[in-house]
Amino acid sequence: MIVAQRKKIPELVDILKGHKKILLLGCGTCVTVCLAGGEREVSINASALRIASRLKNLAFEVEELTIERQCDQEKRCRSFTGMRRRGPGDRRAVRQAGLRGTRHGLHWHPRRAGHLDGKMHRLRQMRST
Amino acid sequence: MTNENYEPLLIAFCCQYCSYSAADLAGSMRLQYPPNVRIIRTPCTGRLEVEFFMKAFEKGADGILVAGCLEGGCHFTEGNLLAKGRVGYTRKFLSESGLEEERIRMINISAAQARPLVDHINEMLDTLKNLGPSPLKSTNPSQNAEMRL
Numbered sequence: 001m002i003v004a005q006r007k008k009i010p011e012l013v014d015i016l017k018g019h020k021k022i023l024l025l026g027c028g029t030c031v032t033v034c035l036a037g038g039e040r041e042v043s044i045n046a047s048a049l050r051i052a053s054r055l056k057n058l059a060f061e062v063e064e065l066t067i068e069r070q071c072d073q074e075k076r077c078r079s080f081t082g083m084r085r086r087g088p089g090d091r092r093a094v095r096q097a098g099l100r101g102t103r104h105g106l107h108w109h110p111r112r113a114g115h116l117d118g119k120m121h122r123l124r125q126m127r128s129t
Numbered sequence: 130m131t132n133e134n135y136e137p138l139l140i141a142f143c144c145q146y147c148s149y150s151a152a153d154l155a156g157s158m159r160l161q162y163p164p165n166v167r168i169i170r171t172p173c174t175g176r177l178e179v180e181f182f183m184k185a186f187e188k189g190a191d192g193i194l195v196a197g198c199l200e201g202g203c204h205f206t207e208g209n210l211l212a213k214g215r216v217g218y219t220r221k222f223l224s225e226s227g228l229e230e231e232r233i234r235m236i237n238i239s240a241a242q243a244r245p246l247v248d249h250i251n252e253m254l255d256t257l258k259n260l261g262p263s264p265l266k267s268t269n270p271s272q273n274a275e276m277r278l
Contacts, residue, residue, distance in 0.1 A: 009225035040180065044222065047183035051226040054265055 004036035009048045013056070020059060022049065026066035039066040137191035137257035139166040141250065142181075144174045146204045148196030150240035155247050162247045163254055166194075174198075174235075175208025182219045182233060189266040192257045195235040196246065202239065209237065229260055 007015075016022060024042045032038030046064045053060035143149040149170045155162065171177060174197035182193055195216055197209035213235050220230035234256075236249045 009222070040178065043180045044183055047180065047187055048222050048226045050187055051183070051223075051228060051265060055227040 001033070002030040003034050004031045005034075006036045006041065006045075009045075009052055012045070012049065013052050013058070016049070016060065017058065021061045021063070023063045023065065024049075026064075027070040028066060028068045029071070042066050135258065135262055136163075136165045137254055137262070138189070139192045139194060139250070139254060139257060140185050140190045141166050141168045141194040141196060142171050142174065142177055143168050143196045144198055144204075144209070145170050145172055147198040147202070147240045148236075148238040148246060151196075151238050151243050151246045154240070155243040158243050160243055160247045162250045165254070166250055173203065173205045173208035174212035175203070175205055177212055177215060179215050179219050179222065182216075183222065186223070186228065186232070186263065186265060189263060191232065191260075191263045191266070192253060193233045194250065194253050195233070196238050196249075197235065199237045199239050228263070228265070231256055231260060232263070 024046050026032070026037045026039055026042035028038065031041075035041060042064050046062045049060055049062050052058070053062075141148075141152075143152055149168070152168055174195055177195060185193055195212055197212050198204065200209060203209045216233055216235040219233055223232065224230045234253060236246075238246050238249070
């Protein structure tokens with residue numbers, strides 16, 4: 001499990017200065033449990049950023065999206081399907097935000113044929129010896 | 130908008146078991162409070178989320194009053210205590226974002242306390258008048274349409 005901590009709004013504003021289009025992307029697993037980046041926190045942070053941008057005349061355009069599970073390719077793709085309908089710019093942003101630093105190969109997937117079989121085979125071997 | 134003719138828009142989230150009844154009782158007792166307060170009935174103040182408060186400010190509300198039951202008297206045991214924490218959390222977010230944290234306040238009222246409710250509303254409106262209009266309020270009135278009755 002990943003443990004995360006929320007950044008303060010002034011710190012976020014400093015990071016985002018000079019940018020106009022911002023996508024806040026949350027995830028429904030680890031960061032939801034530690035109350036740092038789930039759907040609710042995404043909504044609160046987006047509101048806070050909008051308020052800060054209007055007060056400081058930064059003109060941020062903030063979009064929100066929370067995917068069900070970013071470390072699962074199948075579910076991640078399903079979450080992005082809705083975003084893809086909006087336009088090519090958003091699709092590119094989502095692809096970059098979603099795939100960078102995430103595991104998107106299927107070799108670790110527990111339902112993949114042979115993954116658990118191999119483990120069971122090794123277990124049987126250990127038991128027999 | 131000049132400060133002389135400025136009338137703050139106050140959103141009051143009232144719990145249906147206590148403060149909403151208190152507001153009803155205030156009407157029965159013919160106690161008067163200013164018309165620029167919008168009372169929203171909630172099943173319990175524990176239902177209110179931080180997002181609701183942030184959205185209300187984004188849409189142009191000048192202030193928010195959360196009116197819950199007396200501590201220990203919540204119909205759902207601890208809903209008002211949850212709301213108290215969330216209001217505190219919202220205040221922190223508002224001050225981080227650059228908005229005054231005095232714009233949101235939580236009060237505890239029983240169903241029989243009509244007069245204290247009216248006093249709290251008047252006090253909150255005075256605070257908002259001193260703070261001035263919310264900088265998030267749009268200068269174009271049509272964009273604040275959601276806030277009209």
